[in-house]
Amino acid sequence: MTDPLVSAEPPVLVATDARGVATVTLNRPALHNAFDDILIGLLTKALRGLEADPAIRVVVLTGKGASFSAGGDLNWMRRMAGYSEAENFADAMGLALLMRTLNELAKPTVARVQGAAFAGGVGLVACCDIAIGSAEAIFSISEARLGLIPSTISPYVVAAIGTRAARRYFLSAERFSAEEARRIGLLHEVAPAAELDDAVERIVGALLEAGPQAQTAAKRLIAAVADRPVDDALVVLTARSIATARASAEAREGLAAFFDKRKPAWRG
Numbered sequence: 332m333t334d335p336l337v338s339a340e341p342p343v344l345v346a347t348d349a350r351g352v353a354t355v356t357l358n359r360p361a362l363h364n365a366f367d368d369i370l371i372g373l374l375t376k377a378l379r380g381l382e383a384d385p386a387i388r389v390v391v392l393t394g395k396g397a398s399f400s401a402g403g404d405l406n407w408m409r410r411m412a413g414y415s416e417a418e419n420f421a422d423a424m425g426l427a428l429l430m431r432t433l434n435e436l437a438k439p440t441v442a443r444v445q446g447a448a449f450a451g452g453v454g455l456v457a458c459c460d461i462a463i464g465s466a467e468a469i470f471s472i473s474e475a476r477l478g479l480i481p482s483t484i485s486p487y488v489v490a491a492i493g494t495r496a497a498r499r500y501f502l503s504a505e506r507f508s509a510e511e512a513r514r515i516g517l518l519h520e521v522a523p524a525a526e527l528d529d530a531v532e533r534i535v536g537a538l539l540e541a542g543p544q545a546q547t548a549a550k551r552l553i554a555a556v557a558d559r560p561v562d563d564a565l566v567v568l569t570a571r572s573i574a575t576a577r578a579s580a581e582a583r584e585g586l587a588a589f590f591d592k593r594k595p596a597w598r599g
Contacts, residue, residue, distance in 0.1 A: 340358055341358065341373065342357070342358050342359050342366075342369060342370040342373060343355065343356070343357065343358060343370060343373040343374050343377050344356040344358045344395070345377050345380075345381070347386075347387065350388065350389075350539060351386050351387050351388035351389065351539075352387075352388060352389045352390075352391065352535055352539075353381050353387050353389070353390045353391070354390075354391045354393065355374070355377055355378070355381070355390060355391065355392050355393070356393055356394065356395050357370070357374070357392075357393070357394040357395065357399070357400055358395045359395075359404075360394070360395045360396025360397070360398075361396075362401070362404060363394075363396070363397065363398035363400070363401035363446075363447060364394040364395065364396065364398055364399065364400040364401065364452070365400065365401045365402060365403060365404040365405070365407075366400065366402070366403060366404060366407075366451060367403070367404040367406070367407035368407060368422060368425060370404075371425050371426055371429050372425065374429055375425075375428060375429045375432050378390070378429075378432050378433055378436055379432060381436075381438065382436050382437050382438060387438055388438065388439075388538070388539055388543055388597075389438060389439050389440075389441065389535050389538045389539065390436065390438050390439070390440045390441070391440075391441045391442075391443055391531060391535065392433075392440060392441070392442050392443065392455060392459055393442075393443035393444075393445065394445065394446070394452075396446075397445075397446045397447070398445075398446040398447040398448075398452075399442075399443075399444045399445060399446055399447060399448040399452055399455075399456070399468070400447075400448055400449070400451065400452030400455060401447055401449050401450070401452060402449040402450025402451040402452050402453075402473065403450060403451055408477075423482070423483060426451065426483045427483040430454050430455075430458050430483055430484055430487060433455065433458040433459065434458040434487055435550075435554075437547045437550070438543075438546070438547070439460050439461070439538045439546050439550075440458070440459040440460045440461070441459060441460065441461045441462070441463065441531060441534055441535060441538075442455065442456045442459035442461070442462040442463065442464075443463055443527065443528075443531045444456055444462060444463065444464040444465065444468045444509075444518070445464075445465045445468065445524070445527060446465070446467070446468055446469070447468070447469050447470075447471075448464075448468065448469075448470050449470070449471045449472075449473045450471070450472065450473045450474055450481065450484075451483075451484055453470055453471070453472050453481075453484065453488055453517070454481070454483070454484025454487055454488060456470075456491075456517060456518070457484065457487040457488045457490070457491040457492075457517060458487045460550070461519050461534055461538075462517060462518045462519055462520075463518065463519065463520045463521075463522060463527065463530050463531050463534060464509045464512060464513070464518045464520070464521050464522075464527075465509065465521070465522065465523070465524045465527045466509050466510075466521050466522065466523050466524065467509070467524055468508075468509040468512070468518075468521075469506055469507070469508060469509070470506065470507050470508075470509075470511075470512050470517065471500075471504060471505065471506045471507070472484075472488065472497075472500045472501055472504060473504045474501075474504065475501065475502060475503075475504040476504045480501075481501060485497075485501075488517075490557075491516050491517050492515040492516050492517050493515070493516065496515040496516075509521045520534075539598065540598065542581045542582070542584075542585055542595065542597055543581075543597055544579060544581045545576065545581060545582070545585075548572065548575075548576060552569075552572055555568060555572075556568070556569065581597070584596050584597075
């Protein structure tokens with residue numbers, strides 16, 4: 332008899348369109364897109380492949396079915412309970428690498444959150460550049476309920492929601508709404524369920540208007556200047572960054588297109 336929780340499809344699906352928009356879908360709907368070591372490895376590989384593909388402009392991350400991602404698969408966590416410390420460290424490094432890969436991806440990333448995002452699922456949302464959620468979406472940084480801590484996702488979640496909100500939600504593990512997620516910075520926008528795809532499409536359209544090299548440089552700039560004091564070194568870094576951008580072929584094309592009242596080549 333076929334196990335209804337096992338799908339013949341791979342746990343990560345990637346679809347691209349003619350504009351260079353890649354939609355990456357977590358594909359374990361019967362398990363609320365909970366992830367295990369297999370899904371983690373496949374998702375990391377898919378993201379690296381999209382990053383290396385010059386035809387890809389934007390990456391949208393979503394989940395199939397009712398949930399975005401319920402975090403760790405319980406069977407996977409049950410196996411981990413029997414691991415040695417060294418085995419647990421190696422396993423945790425896989426998840427840590429996934430989060431860093433998504434966070435530092437050179438292409439713009441958009442989280443489309445249509446349902447529950449718990450634990451590591453919250454980490455995926457926080458690692459994306461832009462996050463749009465359904466009004467019905469629900470969130471929980473739930474690790475403490477199991478006697479665990481949200482370690483590998485913590486740098487990205489704290490960066491998104493701040494230390495004060497992290498103190499509450501890391502410790503209480505309580506559930507919170509999409510509107511609360513927006514208020515504390517985890518989501519940028521909340522849309523009715525029927526309008527979620529339209530909201531995502533508006534953001535994708537805006538991202539496609541901008542220069543791809545400028546977007547990559549802007550992501551690096553954010554990482555370089557965040558939480559740093561404005562000292563001589565930072566002033567030099569910012570001046571050098573804009574000087575490099577001004578000298579680029581993409582900037583020359585962008586300025587020429589603006590003055591010629593035409594679309595730049597990347598919008599061709």
